[in-house]
């Protein structure tokens with residue numbers, strides 16, 4: 246089973262695609278883990294260094310499988326994971342509802358809940374507080390521990406300023422409805438600096454992983470220059486929550502050649518554990534969010550963080566080499582975030598990219614063909630008309646129409 250492929254259930258159910266795991270299968274039944282995960286300090290709080298990101302939950306009948314999520318949350322709480330991160334947009338609004346259902350059995354002071362203001366759906370100044378109140382209701386809580394302006398980019402930055410978002414949320418903080426106020430951002434270091442210097446925030450959520458650590462490199466991979474962003478936040482004294490530590494699951498699967506390098510160094514460690522340890526080792530990071538889709542992921546993460554050890558210099562080199570090998574495979578740096586949905590033609594962009602990347606990882610021609618043919622004809626890459634509507638929506642700055650041509654060409658070549 247693929248370690249991080251949230252898309253598995255939605256992408257491959259039709260064909261029952263066999264997606265081989267790059268990591269060791271571990272289940273709660275086969276390995277009883279005792280103990281609590283490693284914690285880091287945020288102010289005077291002890292926060293689990295690994296947090297449960299509720300954006301890639303197990304699914305059933307088109308929504309989160311609440312029973313399965315409950316089991317994962319129970320396991321998390323049992324092992325000291327106390328940070329849960331949701332947002333309006335996750336699972337089409339159902340992540341918040343699920344968070345409310347699965348956390349309500351626990352005392353409110355036994356977990357930290359983070360939620361985010363959906364900037365892009367606000368309709369004016371007067372929509373900020375009603376949206377916030379609705380989120381409290383959906384999550385069945387009367388305050389958020391951590392609350393963020395969600396996904397600030399150039400256009401949403403205007404929303405923050407024009408709609409007095411900060412001022413209104415600060416008032417909620419004064420009322421005790423928000424304990425700590427922050428923002429998430431997938432944009433440039435320059436914008437990050439501007440946002441930090443304009444208002445007084447308590448924390449920031451940044452996409453940090455080794456693929457994105459440096460700026461676009463000579464192989465053409467786009468990176469958000471996470472290193473620089475981390476340094477800016479640190480210099481400003483702003484603690485960091487990490488999102489996307491596995492680059493949408495890519496760092497949990499890599500490709501066979503890269504996984505071999507990691508296994509040679511440590512046969513027992515899953516590929517994802519390497520990258521999670523890397524980001525959790527950064528001093529100014531107090532929590533790393535992992536979007537877990539199955540109990541197997543939860544158990545693996547708990548195992549990594551109970552026995553947490555920062556990556557050694559030697560291990561960092563091994564990981565960097567493995568990532569360089571993976572990058573050279575030609576995979577698309579899509580994180581399957583779905584921000585590009587809404588193509589007027591109906592192209593399912595993340596699905597097309599996912600099966601392409603799976604082929605780059607395993608070279609299994611039959612699987613690729615079957616997966617491509619399982620996509621409805623009108624949603625396939627070859628139907629893209631290159632209108633460009635999707636391009637500005639992509640936080641990874643992918644040239645989506647060109648990459649879709651690559652997917653279509655691969656199918657033509659292999660079929």
Ligand code: SF4
Nearest residue numbers: 579580582583585639
């Ligand atoms: S193409 Fe871009 S926006 Fe679409 S899923 Fe991939 S990373 Fe996200």
Ligand code: SF4
Nearest residue numbers: 588629630632633635
């Ligand atoms: S460029 Fe292609 S995938 Fe993007 S919106 Fe246009 S038709 Fe859809």
